[in-house]
Amino acid sequence: MALKRPSWWERRAGLALLALPLSLLFFLVSSIRRRLYRAGLLRSVTLPVPVIxxxxxxxxGSGKTPVVIWLTQALHARGFHPGIVSRGYGGSASGPQRVSADSDPGLVGDEPVLLARRTGFPLWVGRDRVAAAQALLHGSPEVDVIVTDDGLQHYRLGRRAEVVVLNERILGNAWLMPSGPLREPLERLAGVDLIVANGELSPALEARLPRPAVSMTLAPGGFYRLDDPQQHCEASHFPAGRVHALAGIADPERFFASLRSMGLRLASCRAFGDHENFLREDLSVPEGDVLLITEKDAVKCAALAPADCWVLPVDAQIDDAALAPILERLHGSEAA
Structure with missing residues (x-):
């Protein structure tokens, strides 16, 4: 199921203005709900291990998945045994489901399969994140910290720390739903432990932040062949002018720009909605040409892609010092 953003989310006019009363209602309901959780009138479930x-x-999509990979790997390097919980968006599973590197993305979602492949840590999905986290701990008792991919507004799951990934390109008009794309106002950032900026932030947005954001860049790795991940190559391997790019992610243009920055001259660029369910014809290229796709799309394309299809992985580059407030929340300032 591809995700489409309403066009009025980019402007403070037209339908966005007409929907402002609904946005006010949304704000009131969500604020009351959060206050009820903070007051204990709605019950949050506290797990026996800390949740981030x-x-x-x-x-x-703001770029949460690379941050989850970075965070879990950084915690593991410091002696923790992390597990991951995700909503499993785009998957059909309703109850808790364990995810492995070869799980069906149609069942558990594409991002969880990618996380399982990249991290190797125990990972469960479920619409009820509390049930998914409890199932994870039951199946992997060695886990001593859980990182959730998304779920900032899922207050039923108690948490020790919160990380927000901020991508200004998806903030649109910065109004609350349905007038804009925001689930919570920017003032919500005052209560989080770490703000990670995916891309440059405008001076106007930086001025509204309660603390400076930590910068994240997405660094491309080496290409690997979809049907044989042991085969690797550099951009210079591909024939000039016979390379096609495809992306079904939140920001396809960023993927295309990254390929061009590597010196590739693209014959075509095919942008699809986030979590797109591809058809074989979507991936077709002329004989002898090459198709380049994102690592997230790769988990769904193995049976559909042409023979000469290559994947470009990316890694989040974040200063190690950014982990300090998270470690403080987990173990106190002496651990940081």
Whole structure:
């Protein structure tokens, strides 16, 4: 199921203005709900291990998945045994489901399969994140910290720390739903432990932040062949002018720009909605040409892609010092 953003989310006019009363109602309901959880009138479930939520304020992909990979690997390097919980968006599973590197993305979602492949840590998905986290701990008792991919507004799951990934490109008009893409106002950032900026932030947005954001860049790795991941190559391997790019992610243009920055001259660029369910014809290229895809799309394309299809992985580059507030929340300032 591809995700489409309403066009009025980009402007403070037209339908966005007409929907402002609904946005006010949304704000009132969500604020009351959060206050009820903070007051204990709605019950949050506290798990026997600390939970770190990696989320965002806006609907759409902000770059959370690379941050989850970075965070879990950084915690593991410091002696923790992390597990991951995800909603499993785009998957059909309703109850808790364990995810492995070869799980069906149609069942558990594409991002969880990618996380399982990249990290190797125990990972469960479920619409009820509390049930998914409890199932994870039951199946992997060695886990001593859980990182959730998304779920900032899922207050039923108690959390020790919150990380927000901020991508200004998806903030649109910065109004609350349905007038804009925000699930919570920017003022919500005052209560989080770490703000990670995916891309440059405008001076106007930086001025509204309660603390400076930590910068994240997405660094491309080496290409690997989809049907044989042991085969690797550099951009210079591909024939000039016979390379096609495809992306079904939140920001396809960033993927295309990354390929061009590597010196590739693209014959075509095919942009699809986030979590797109591809058809074979979507991936077709002329005989002798090459198709380049994202690592997230690769988990769904193995049976559909042409023979000469290559995948470009990316890694989040974040200063190690950014982990300090998370470690403080887990073990106190002496651990940081």
């Amino acid at each position: 939520v990696v989320g965002n304020l806006a609907a759409g």
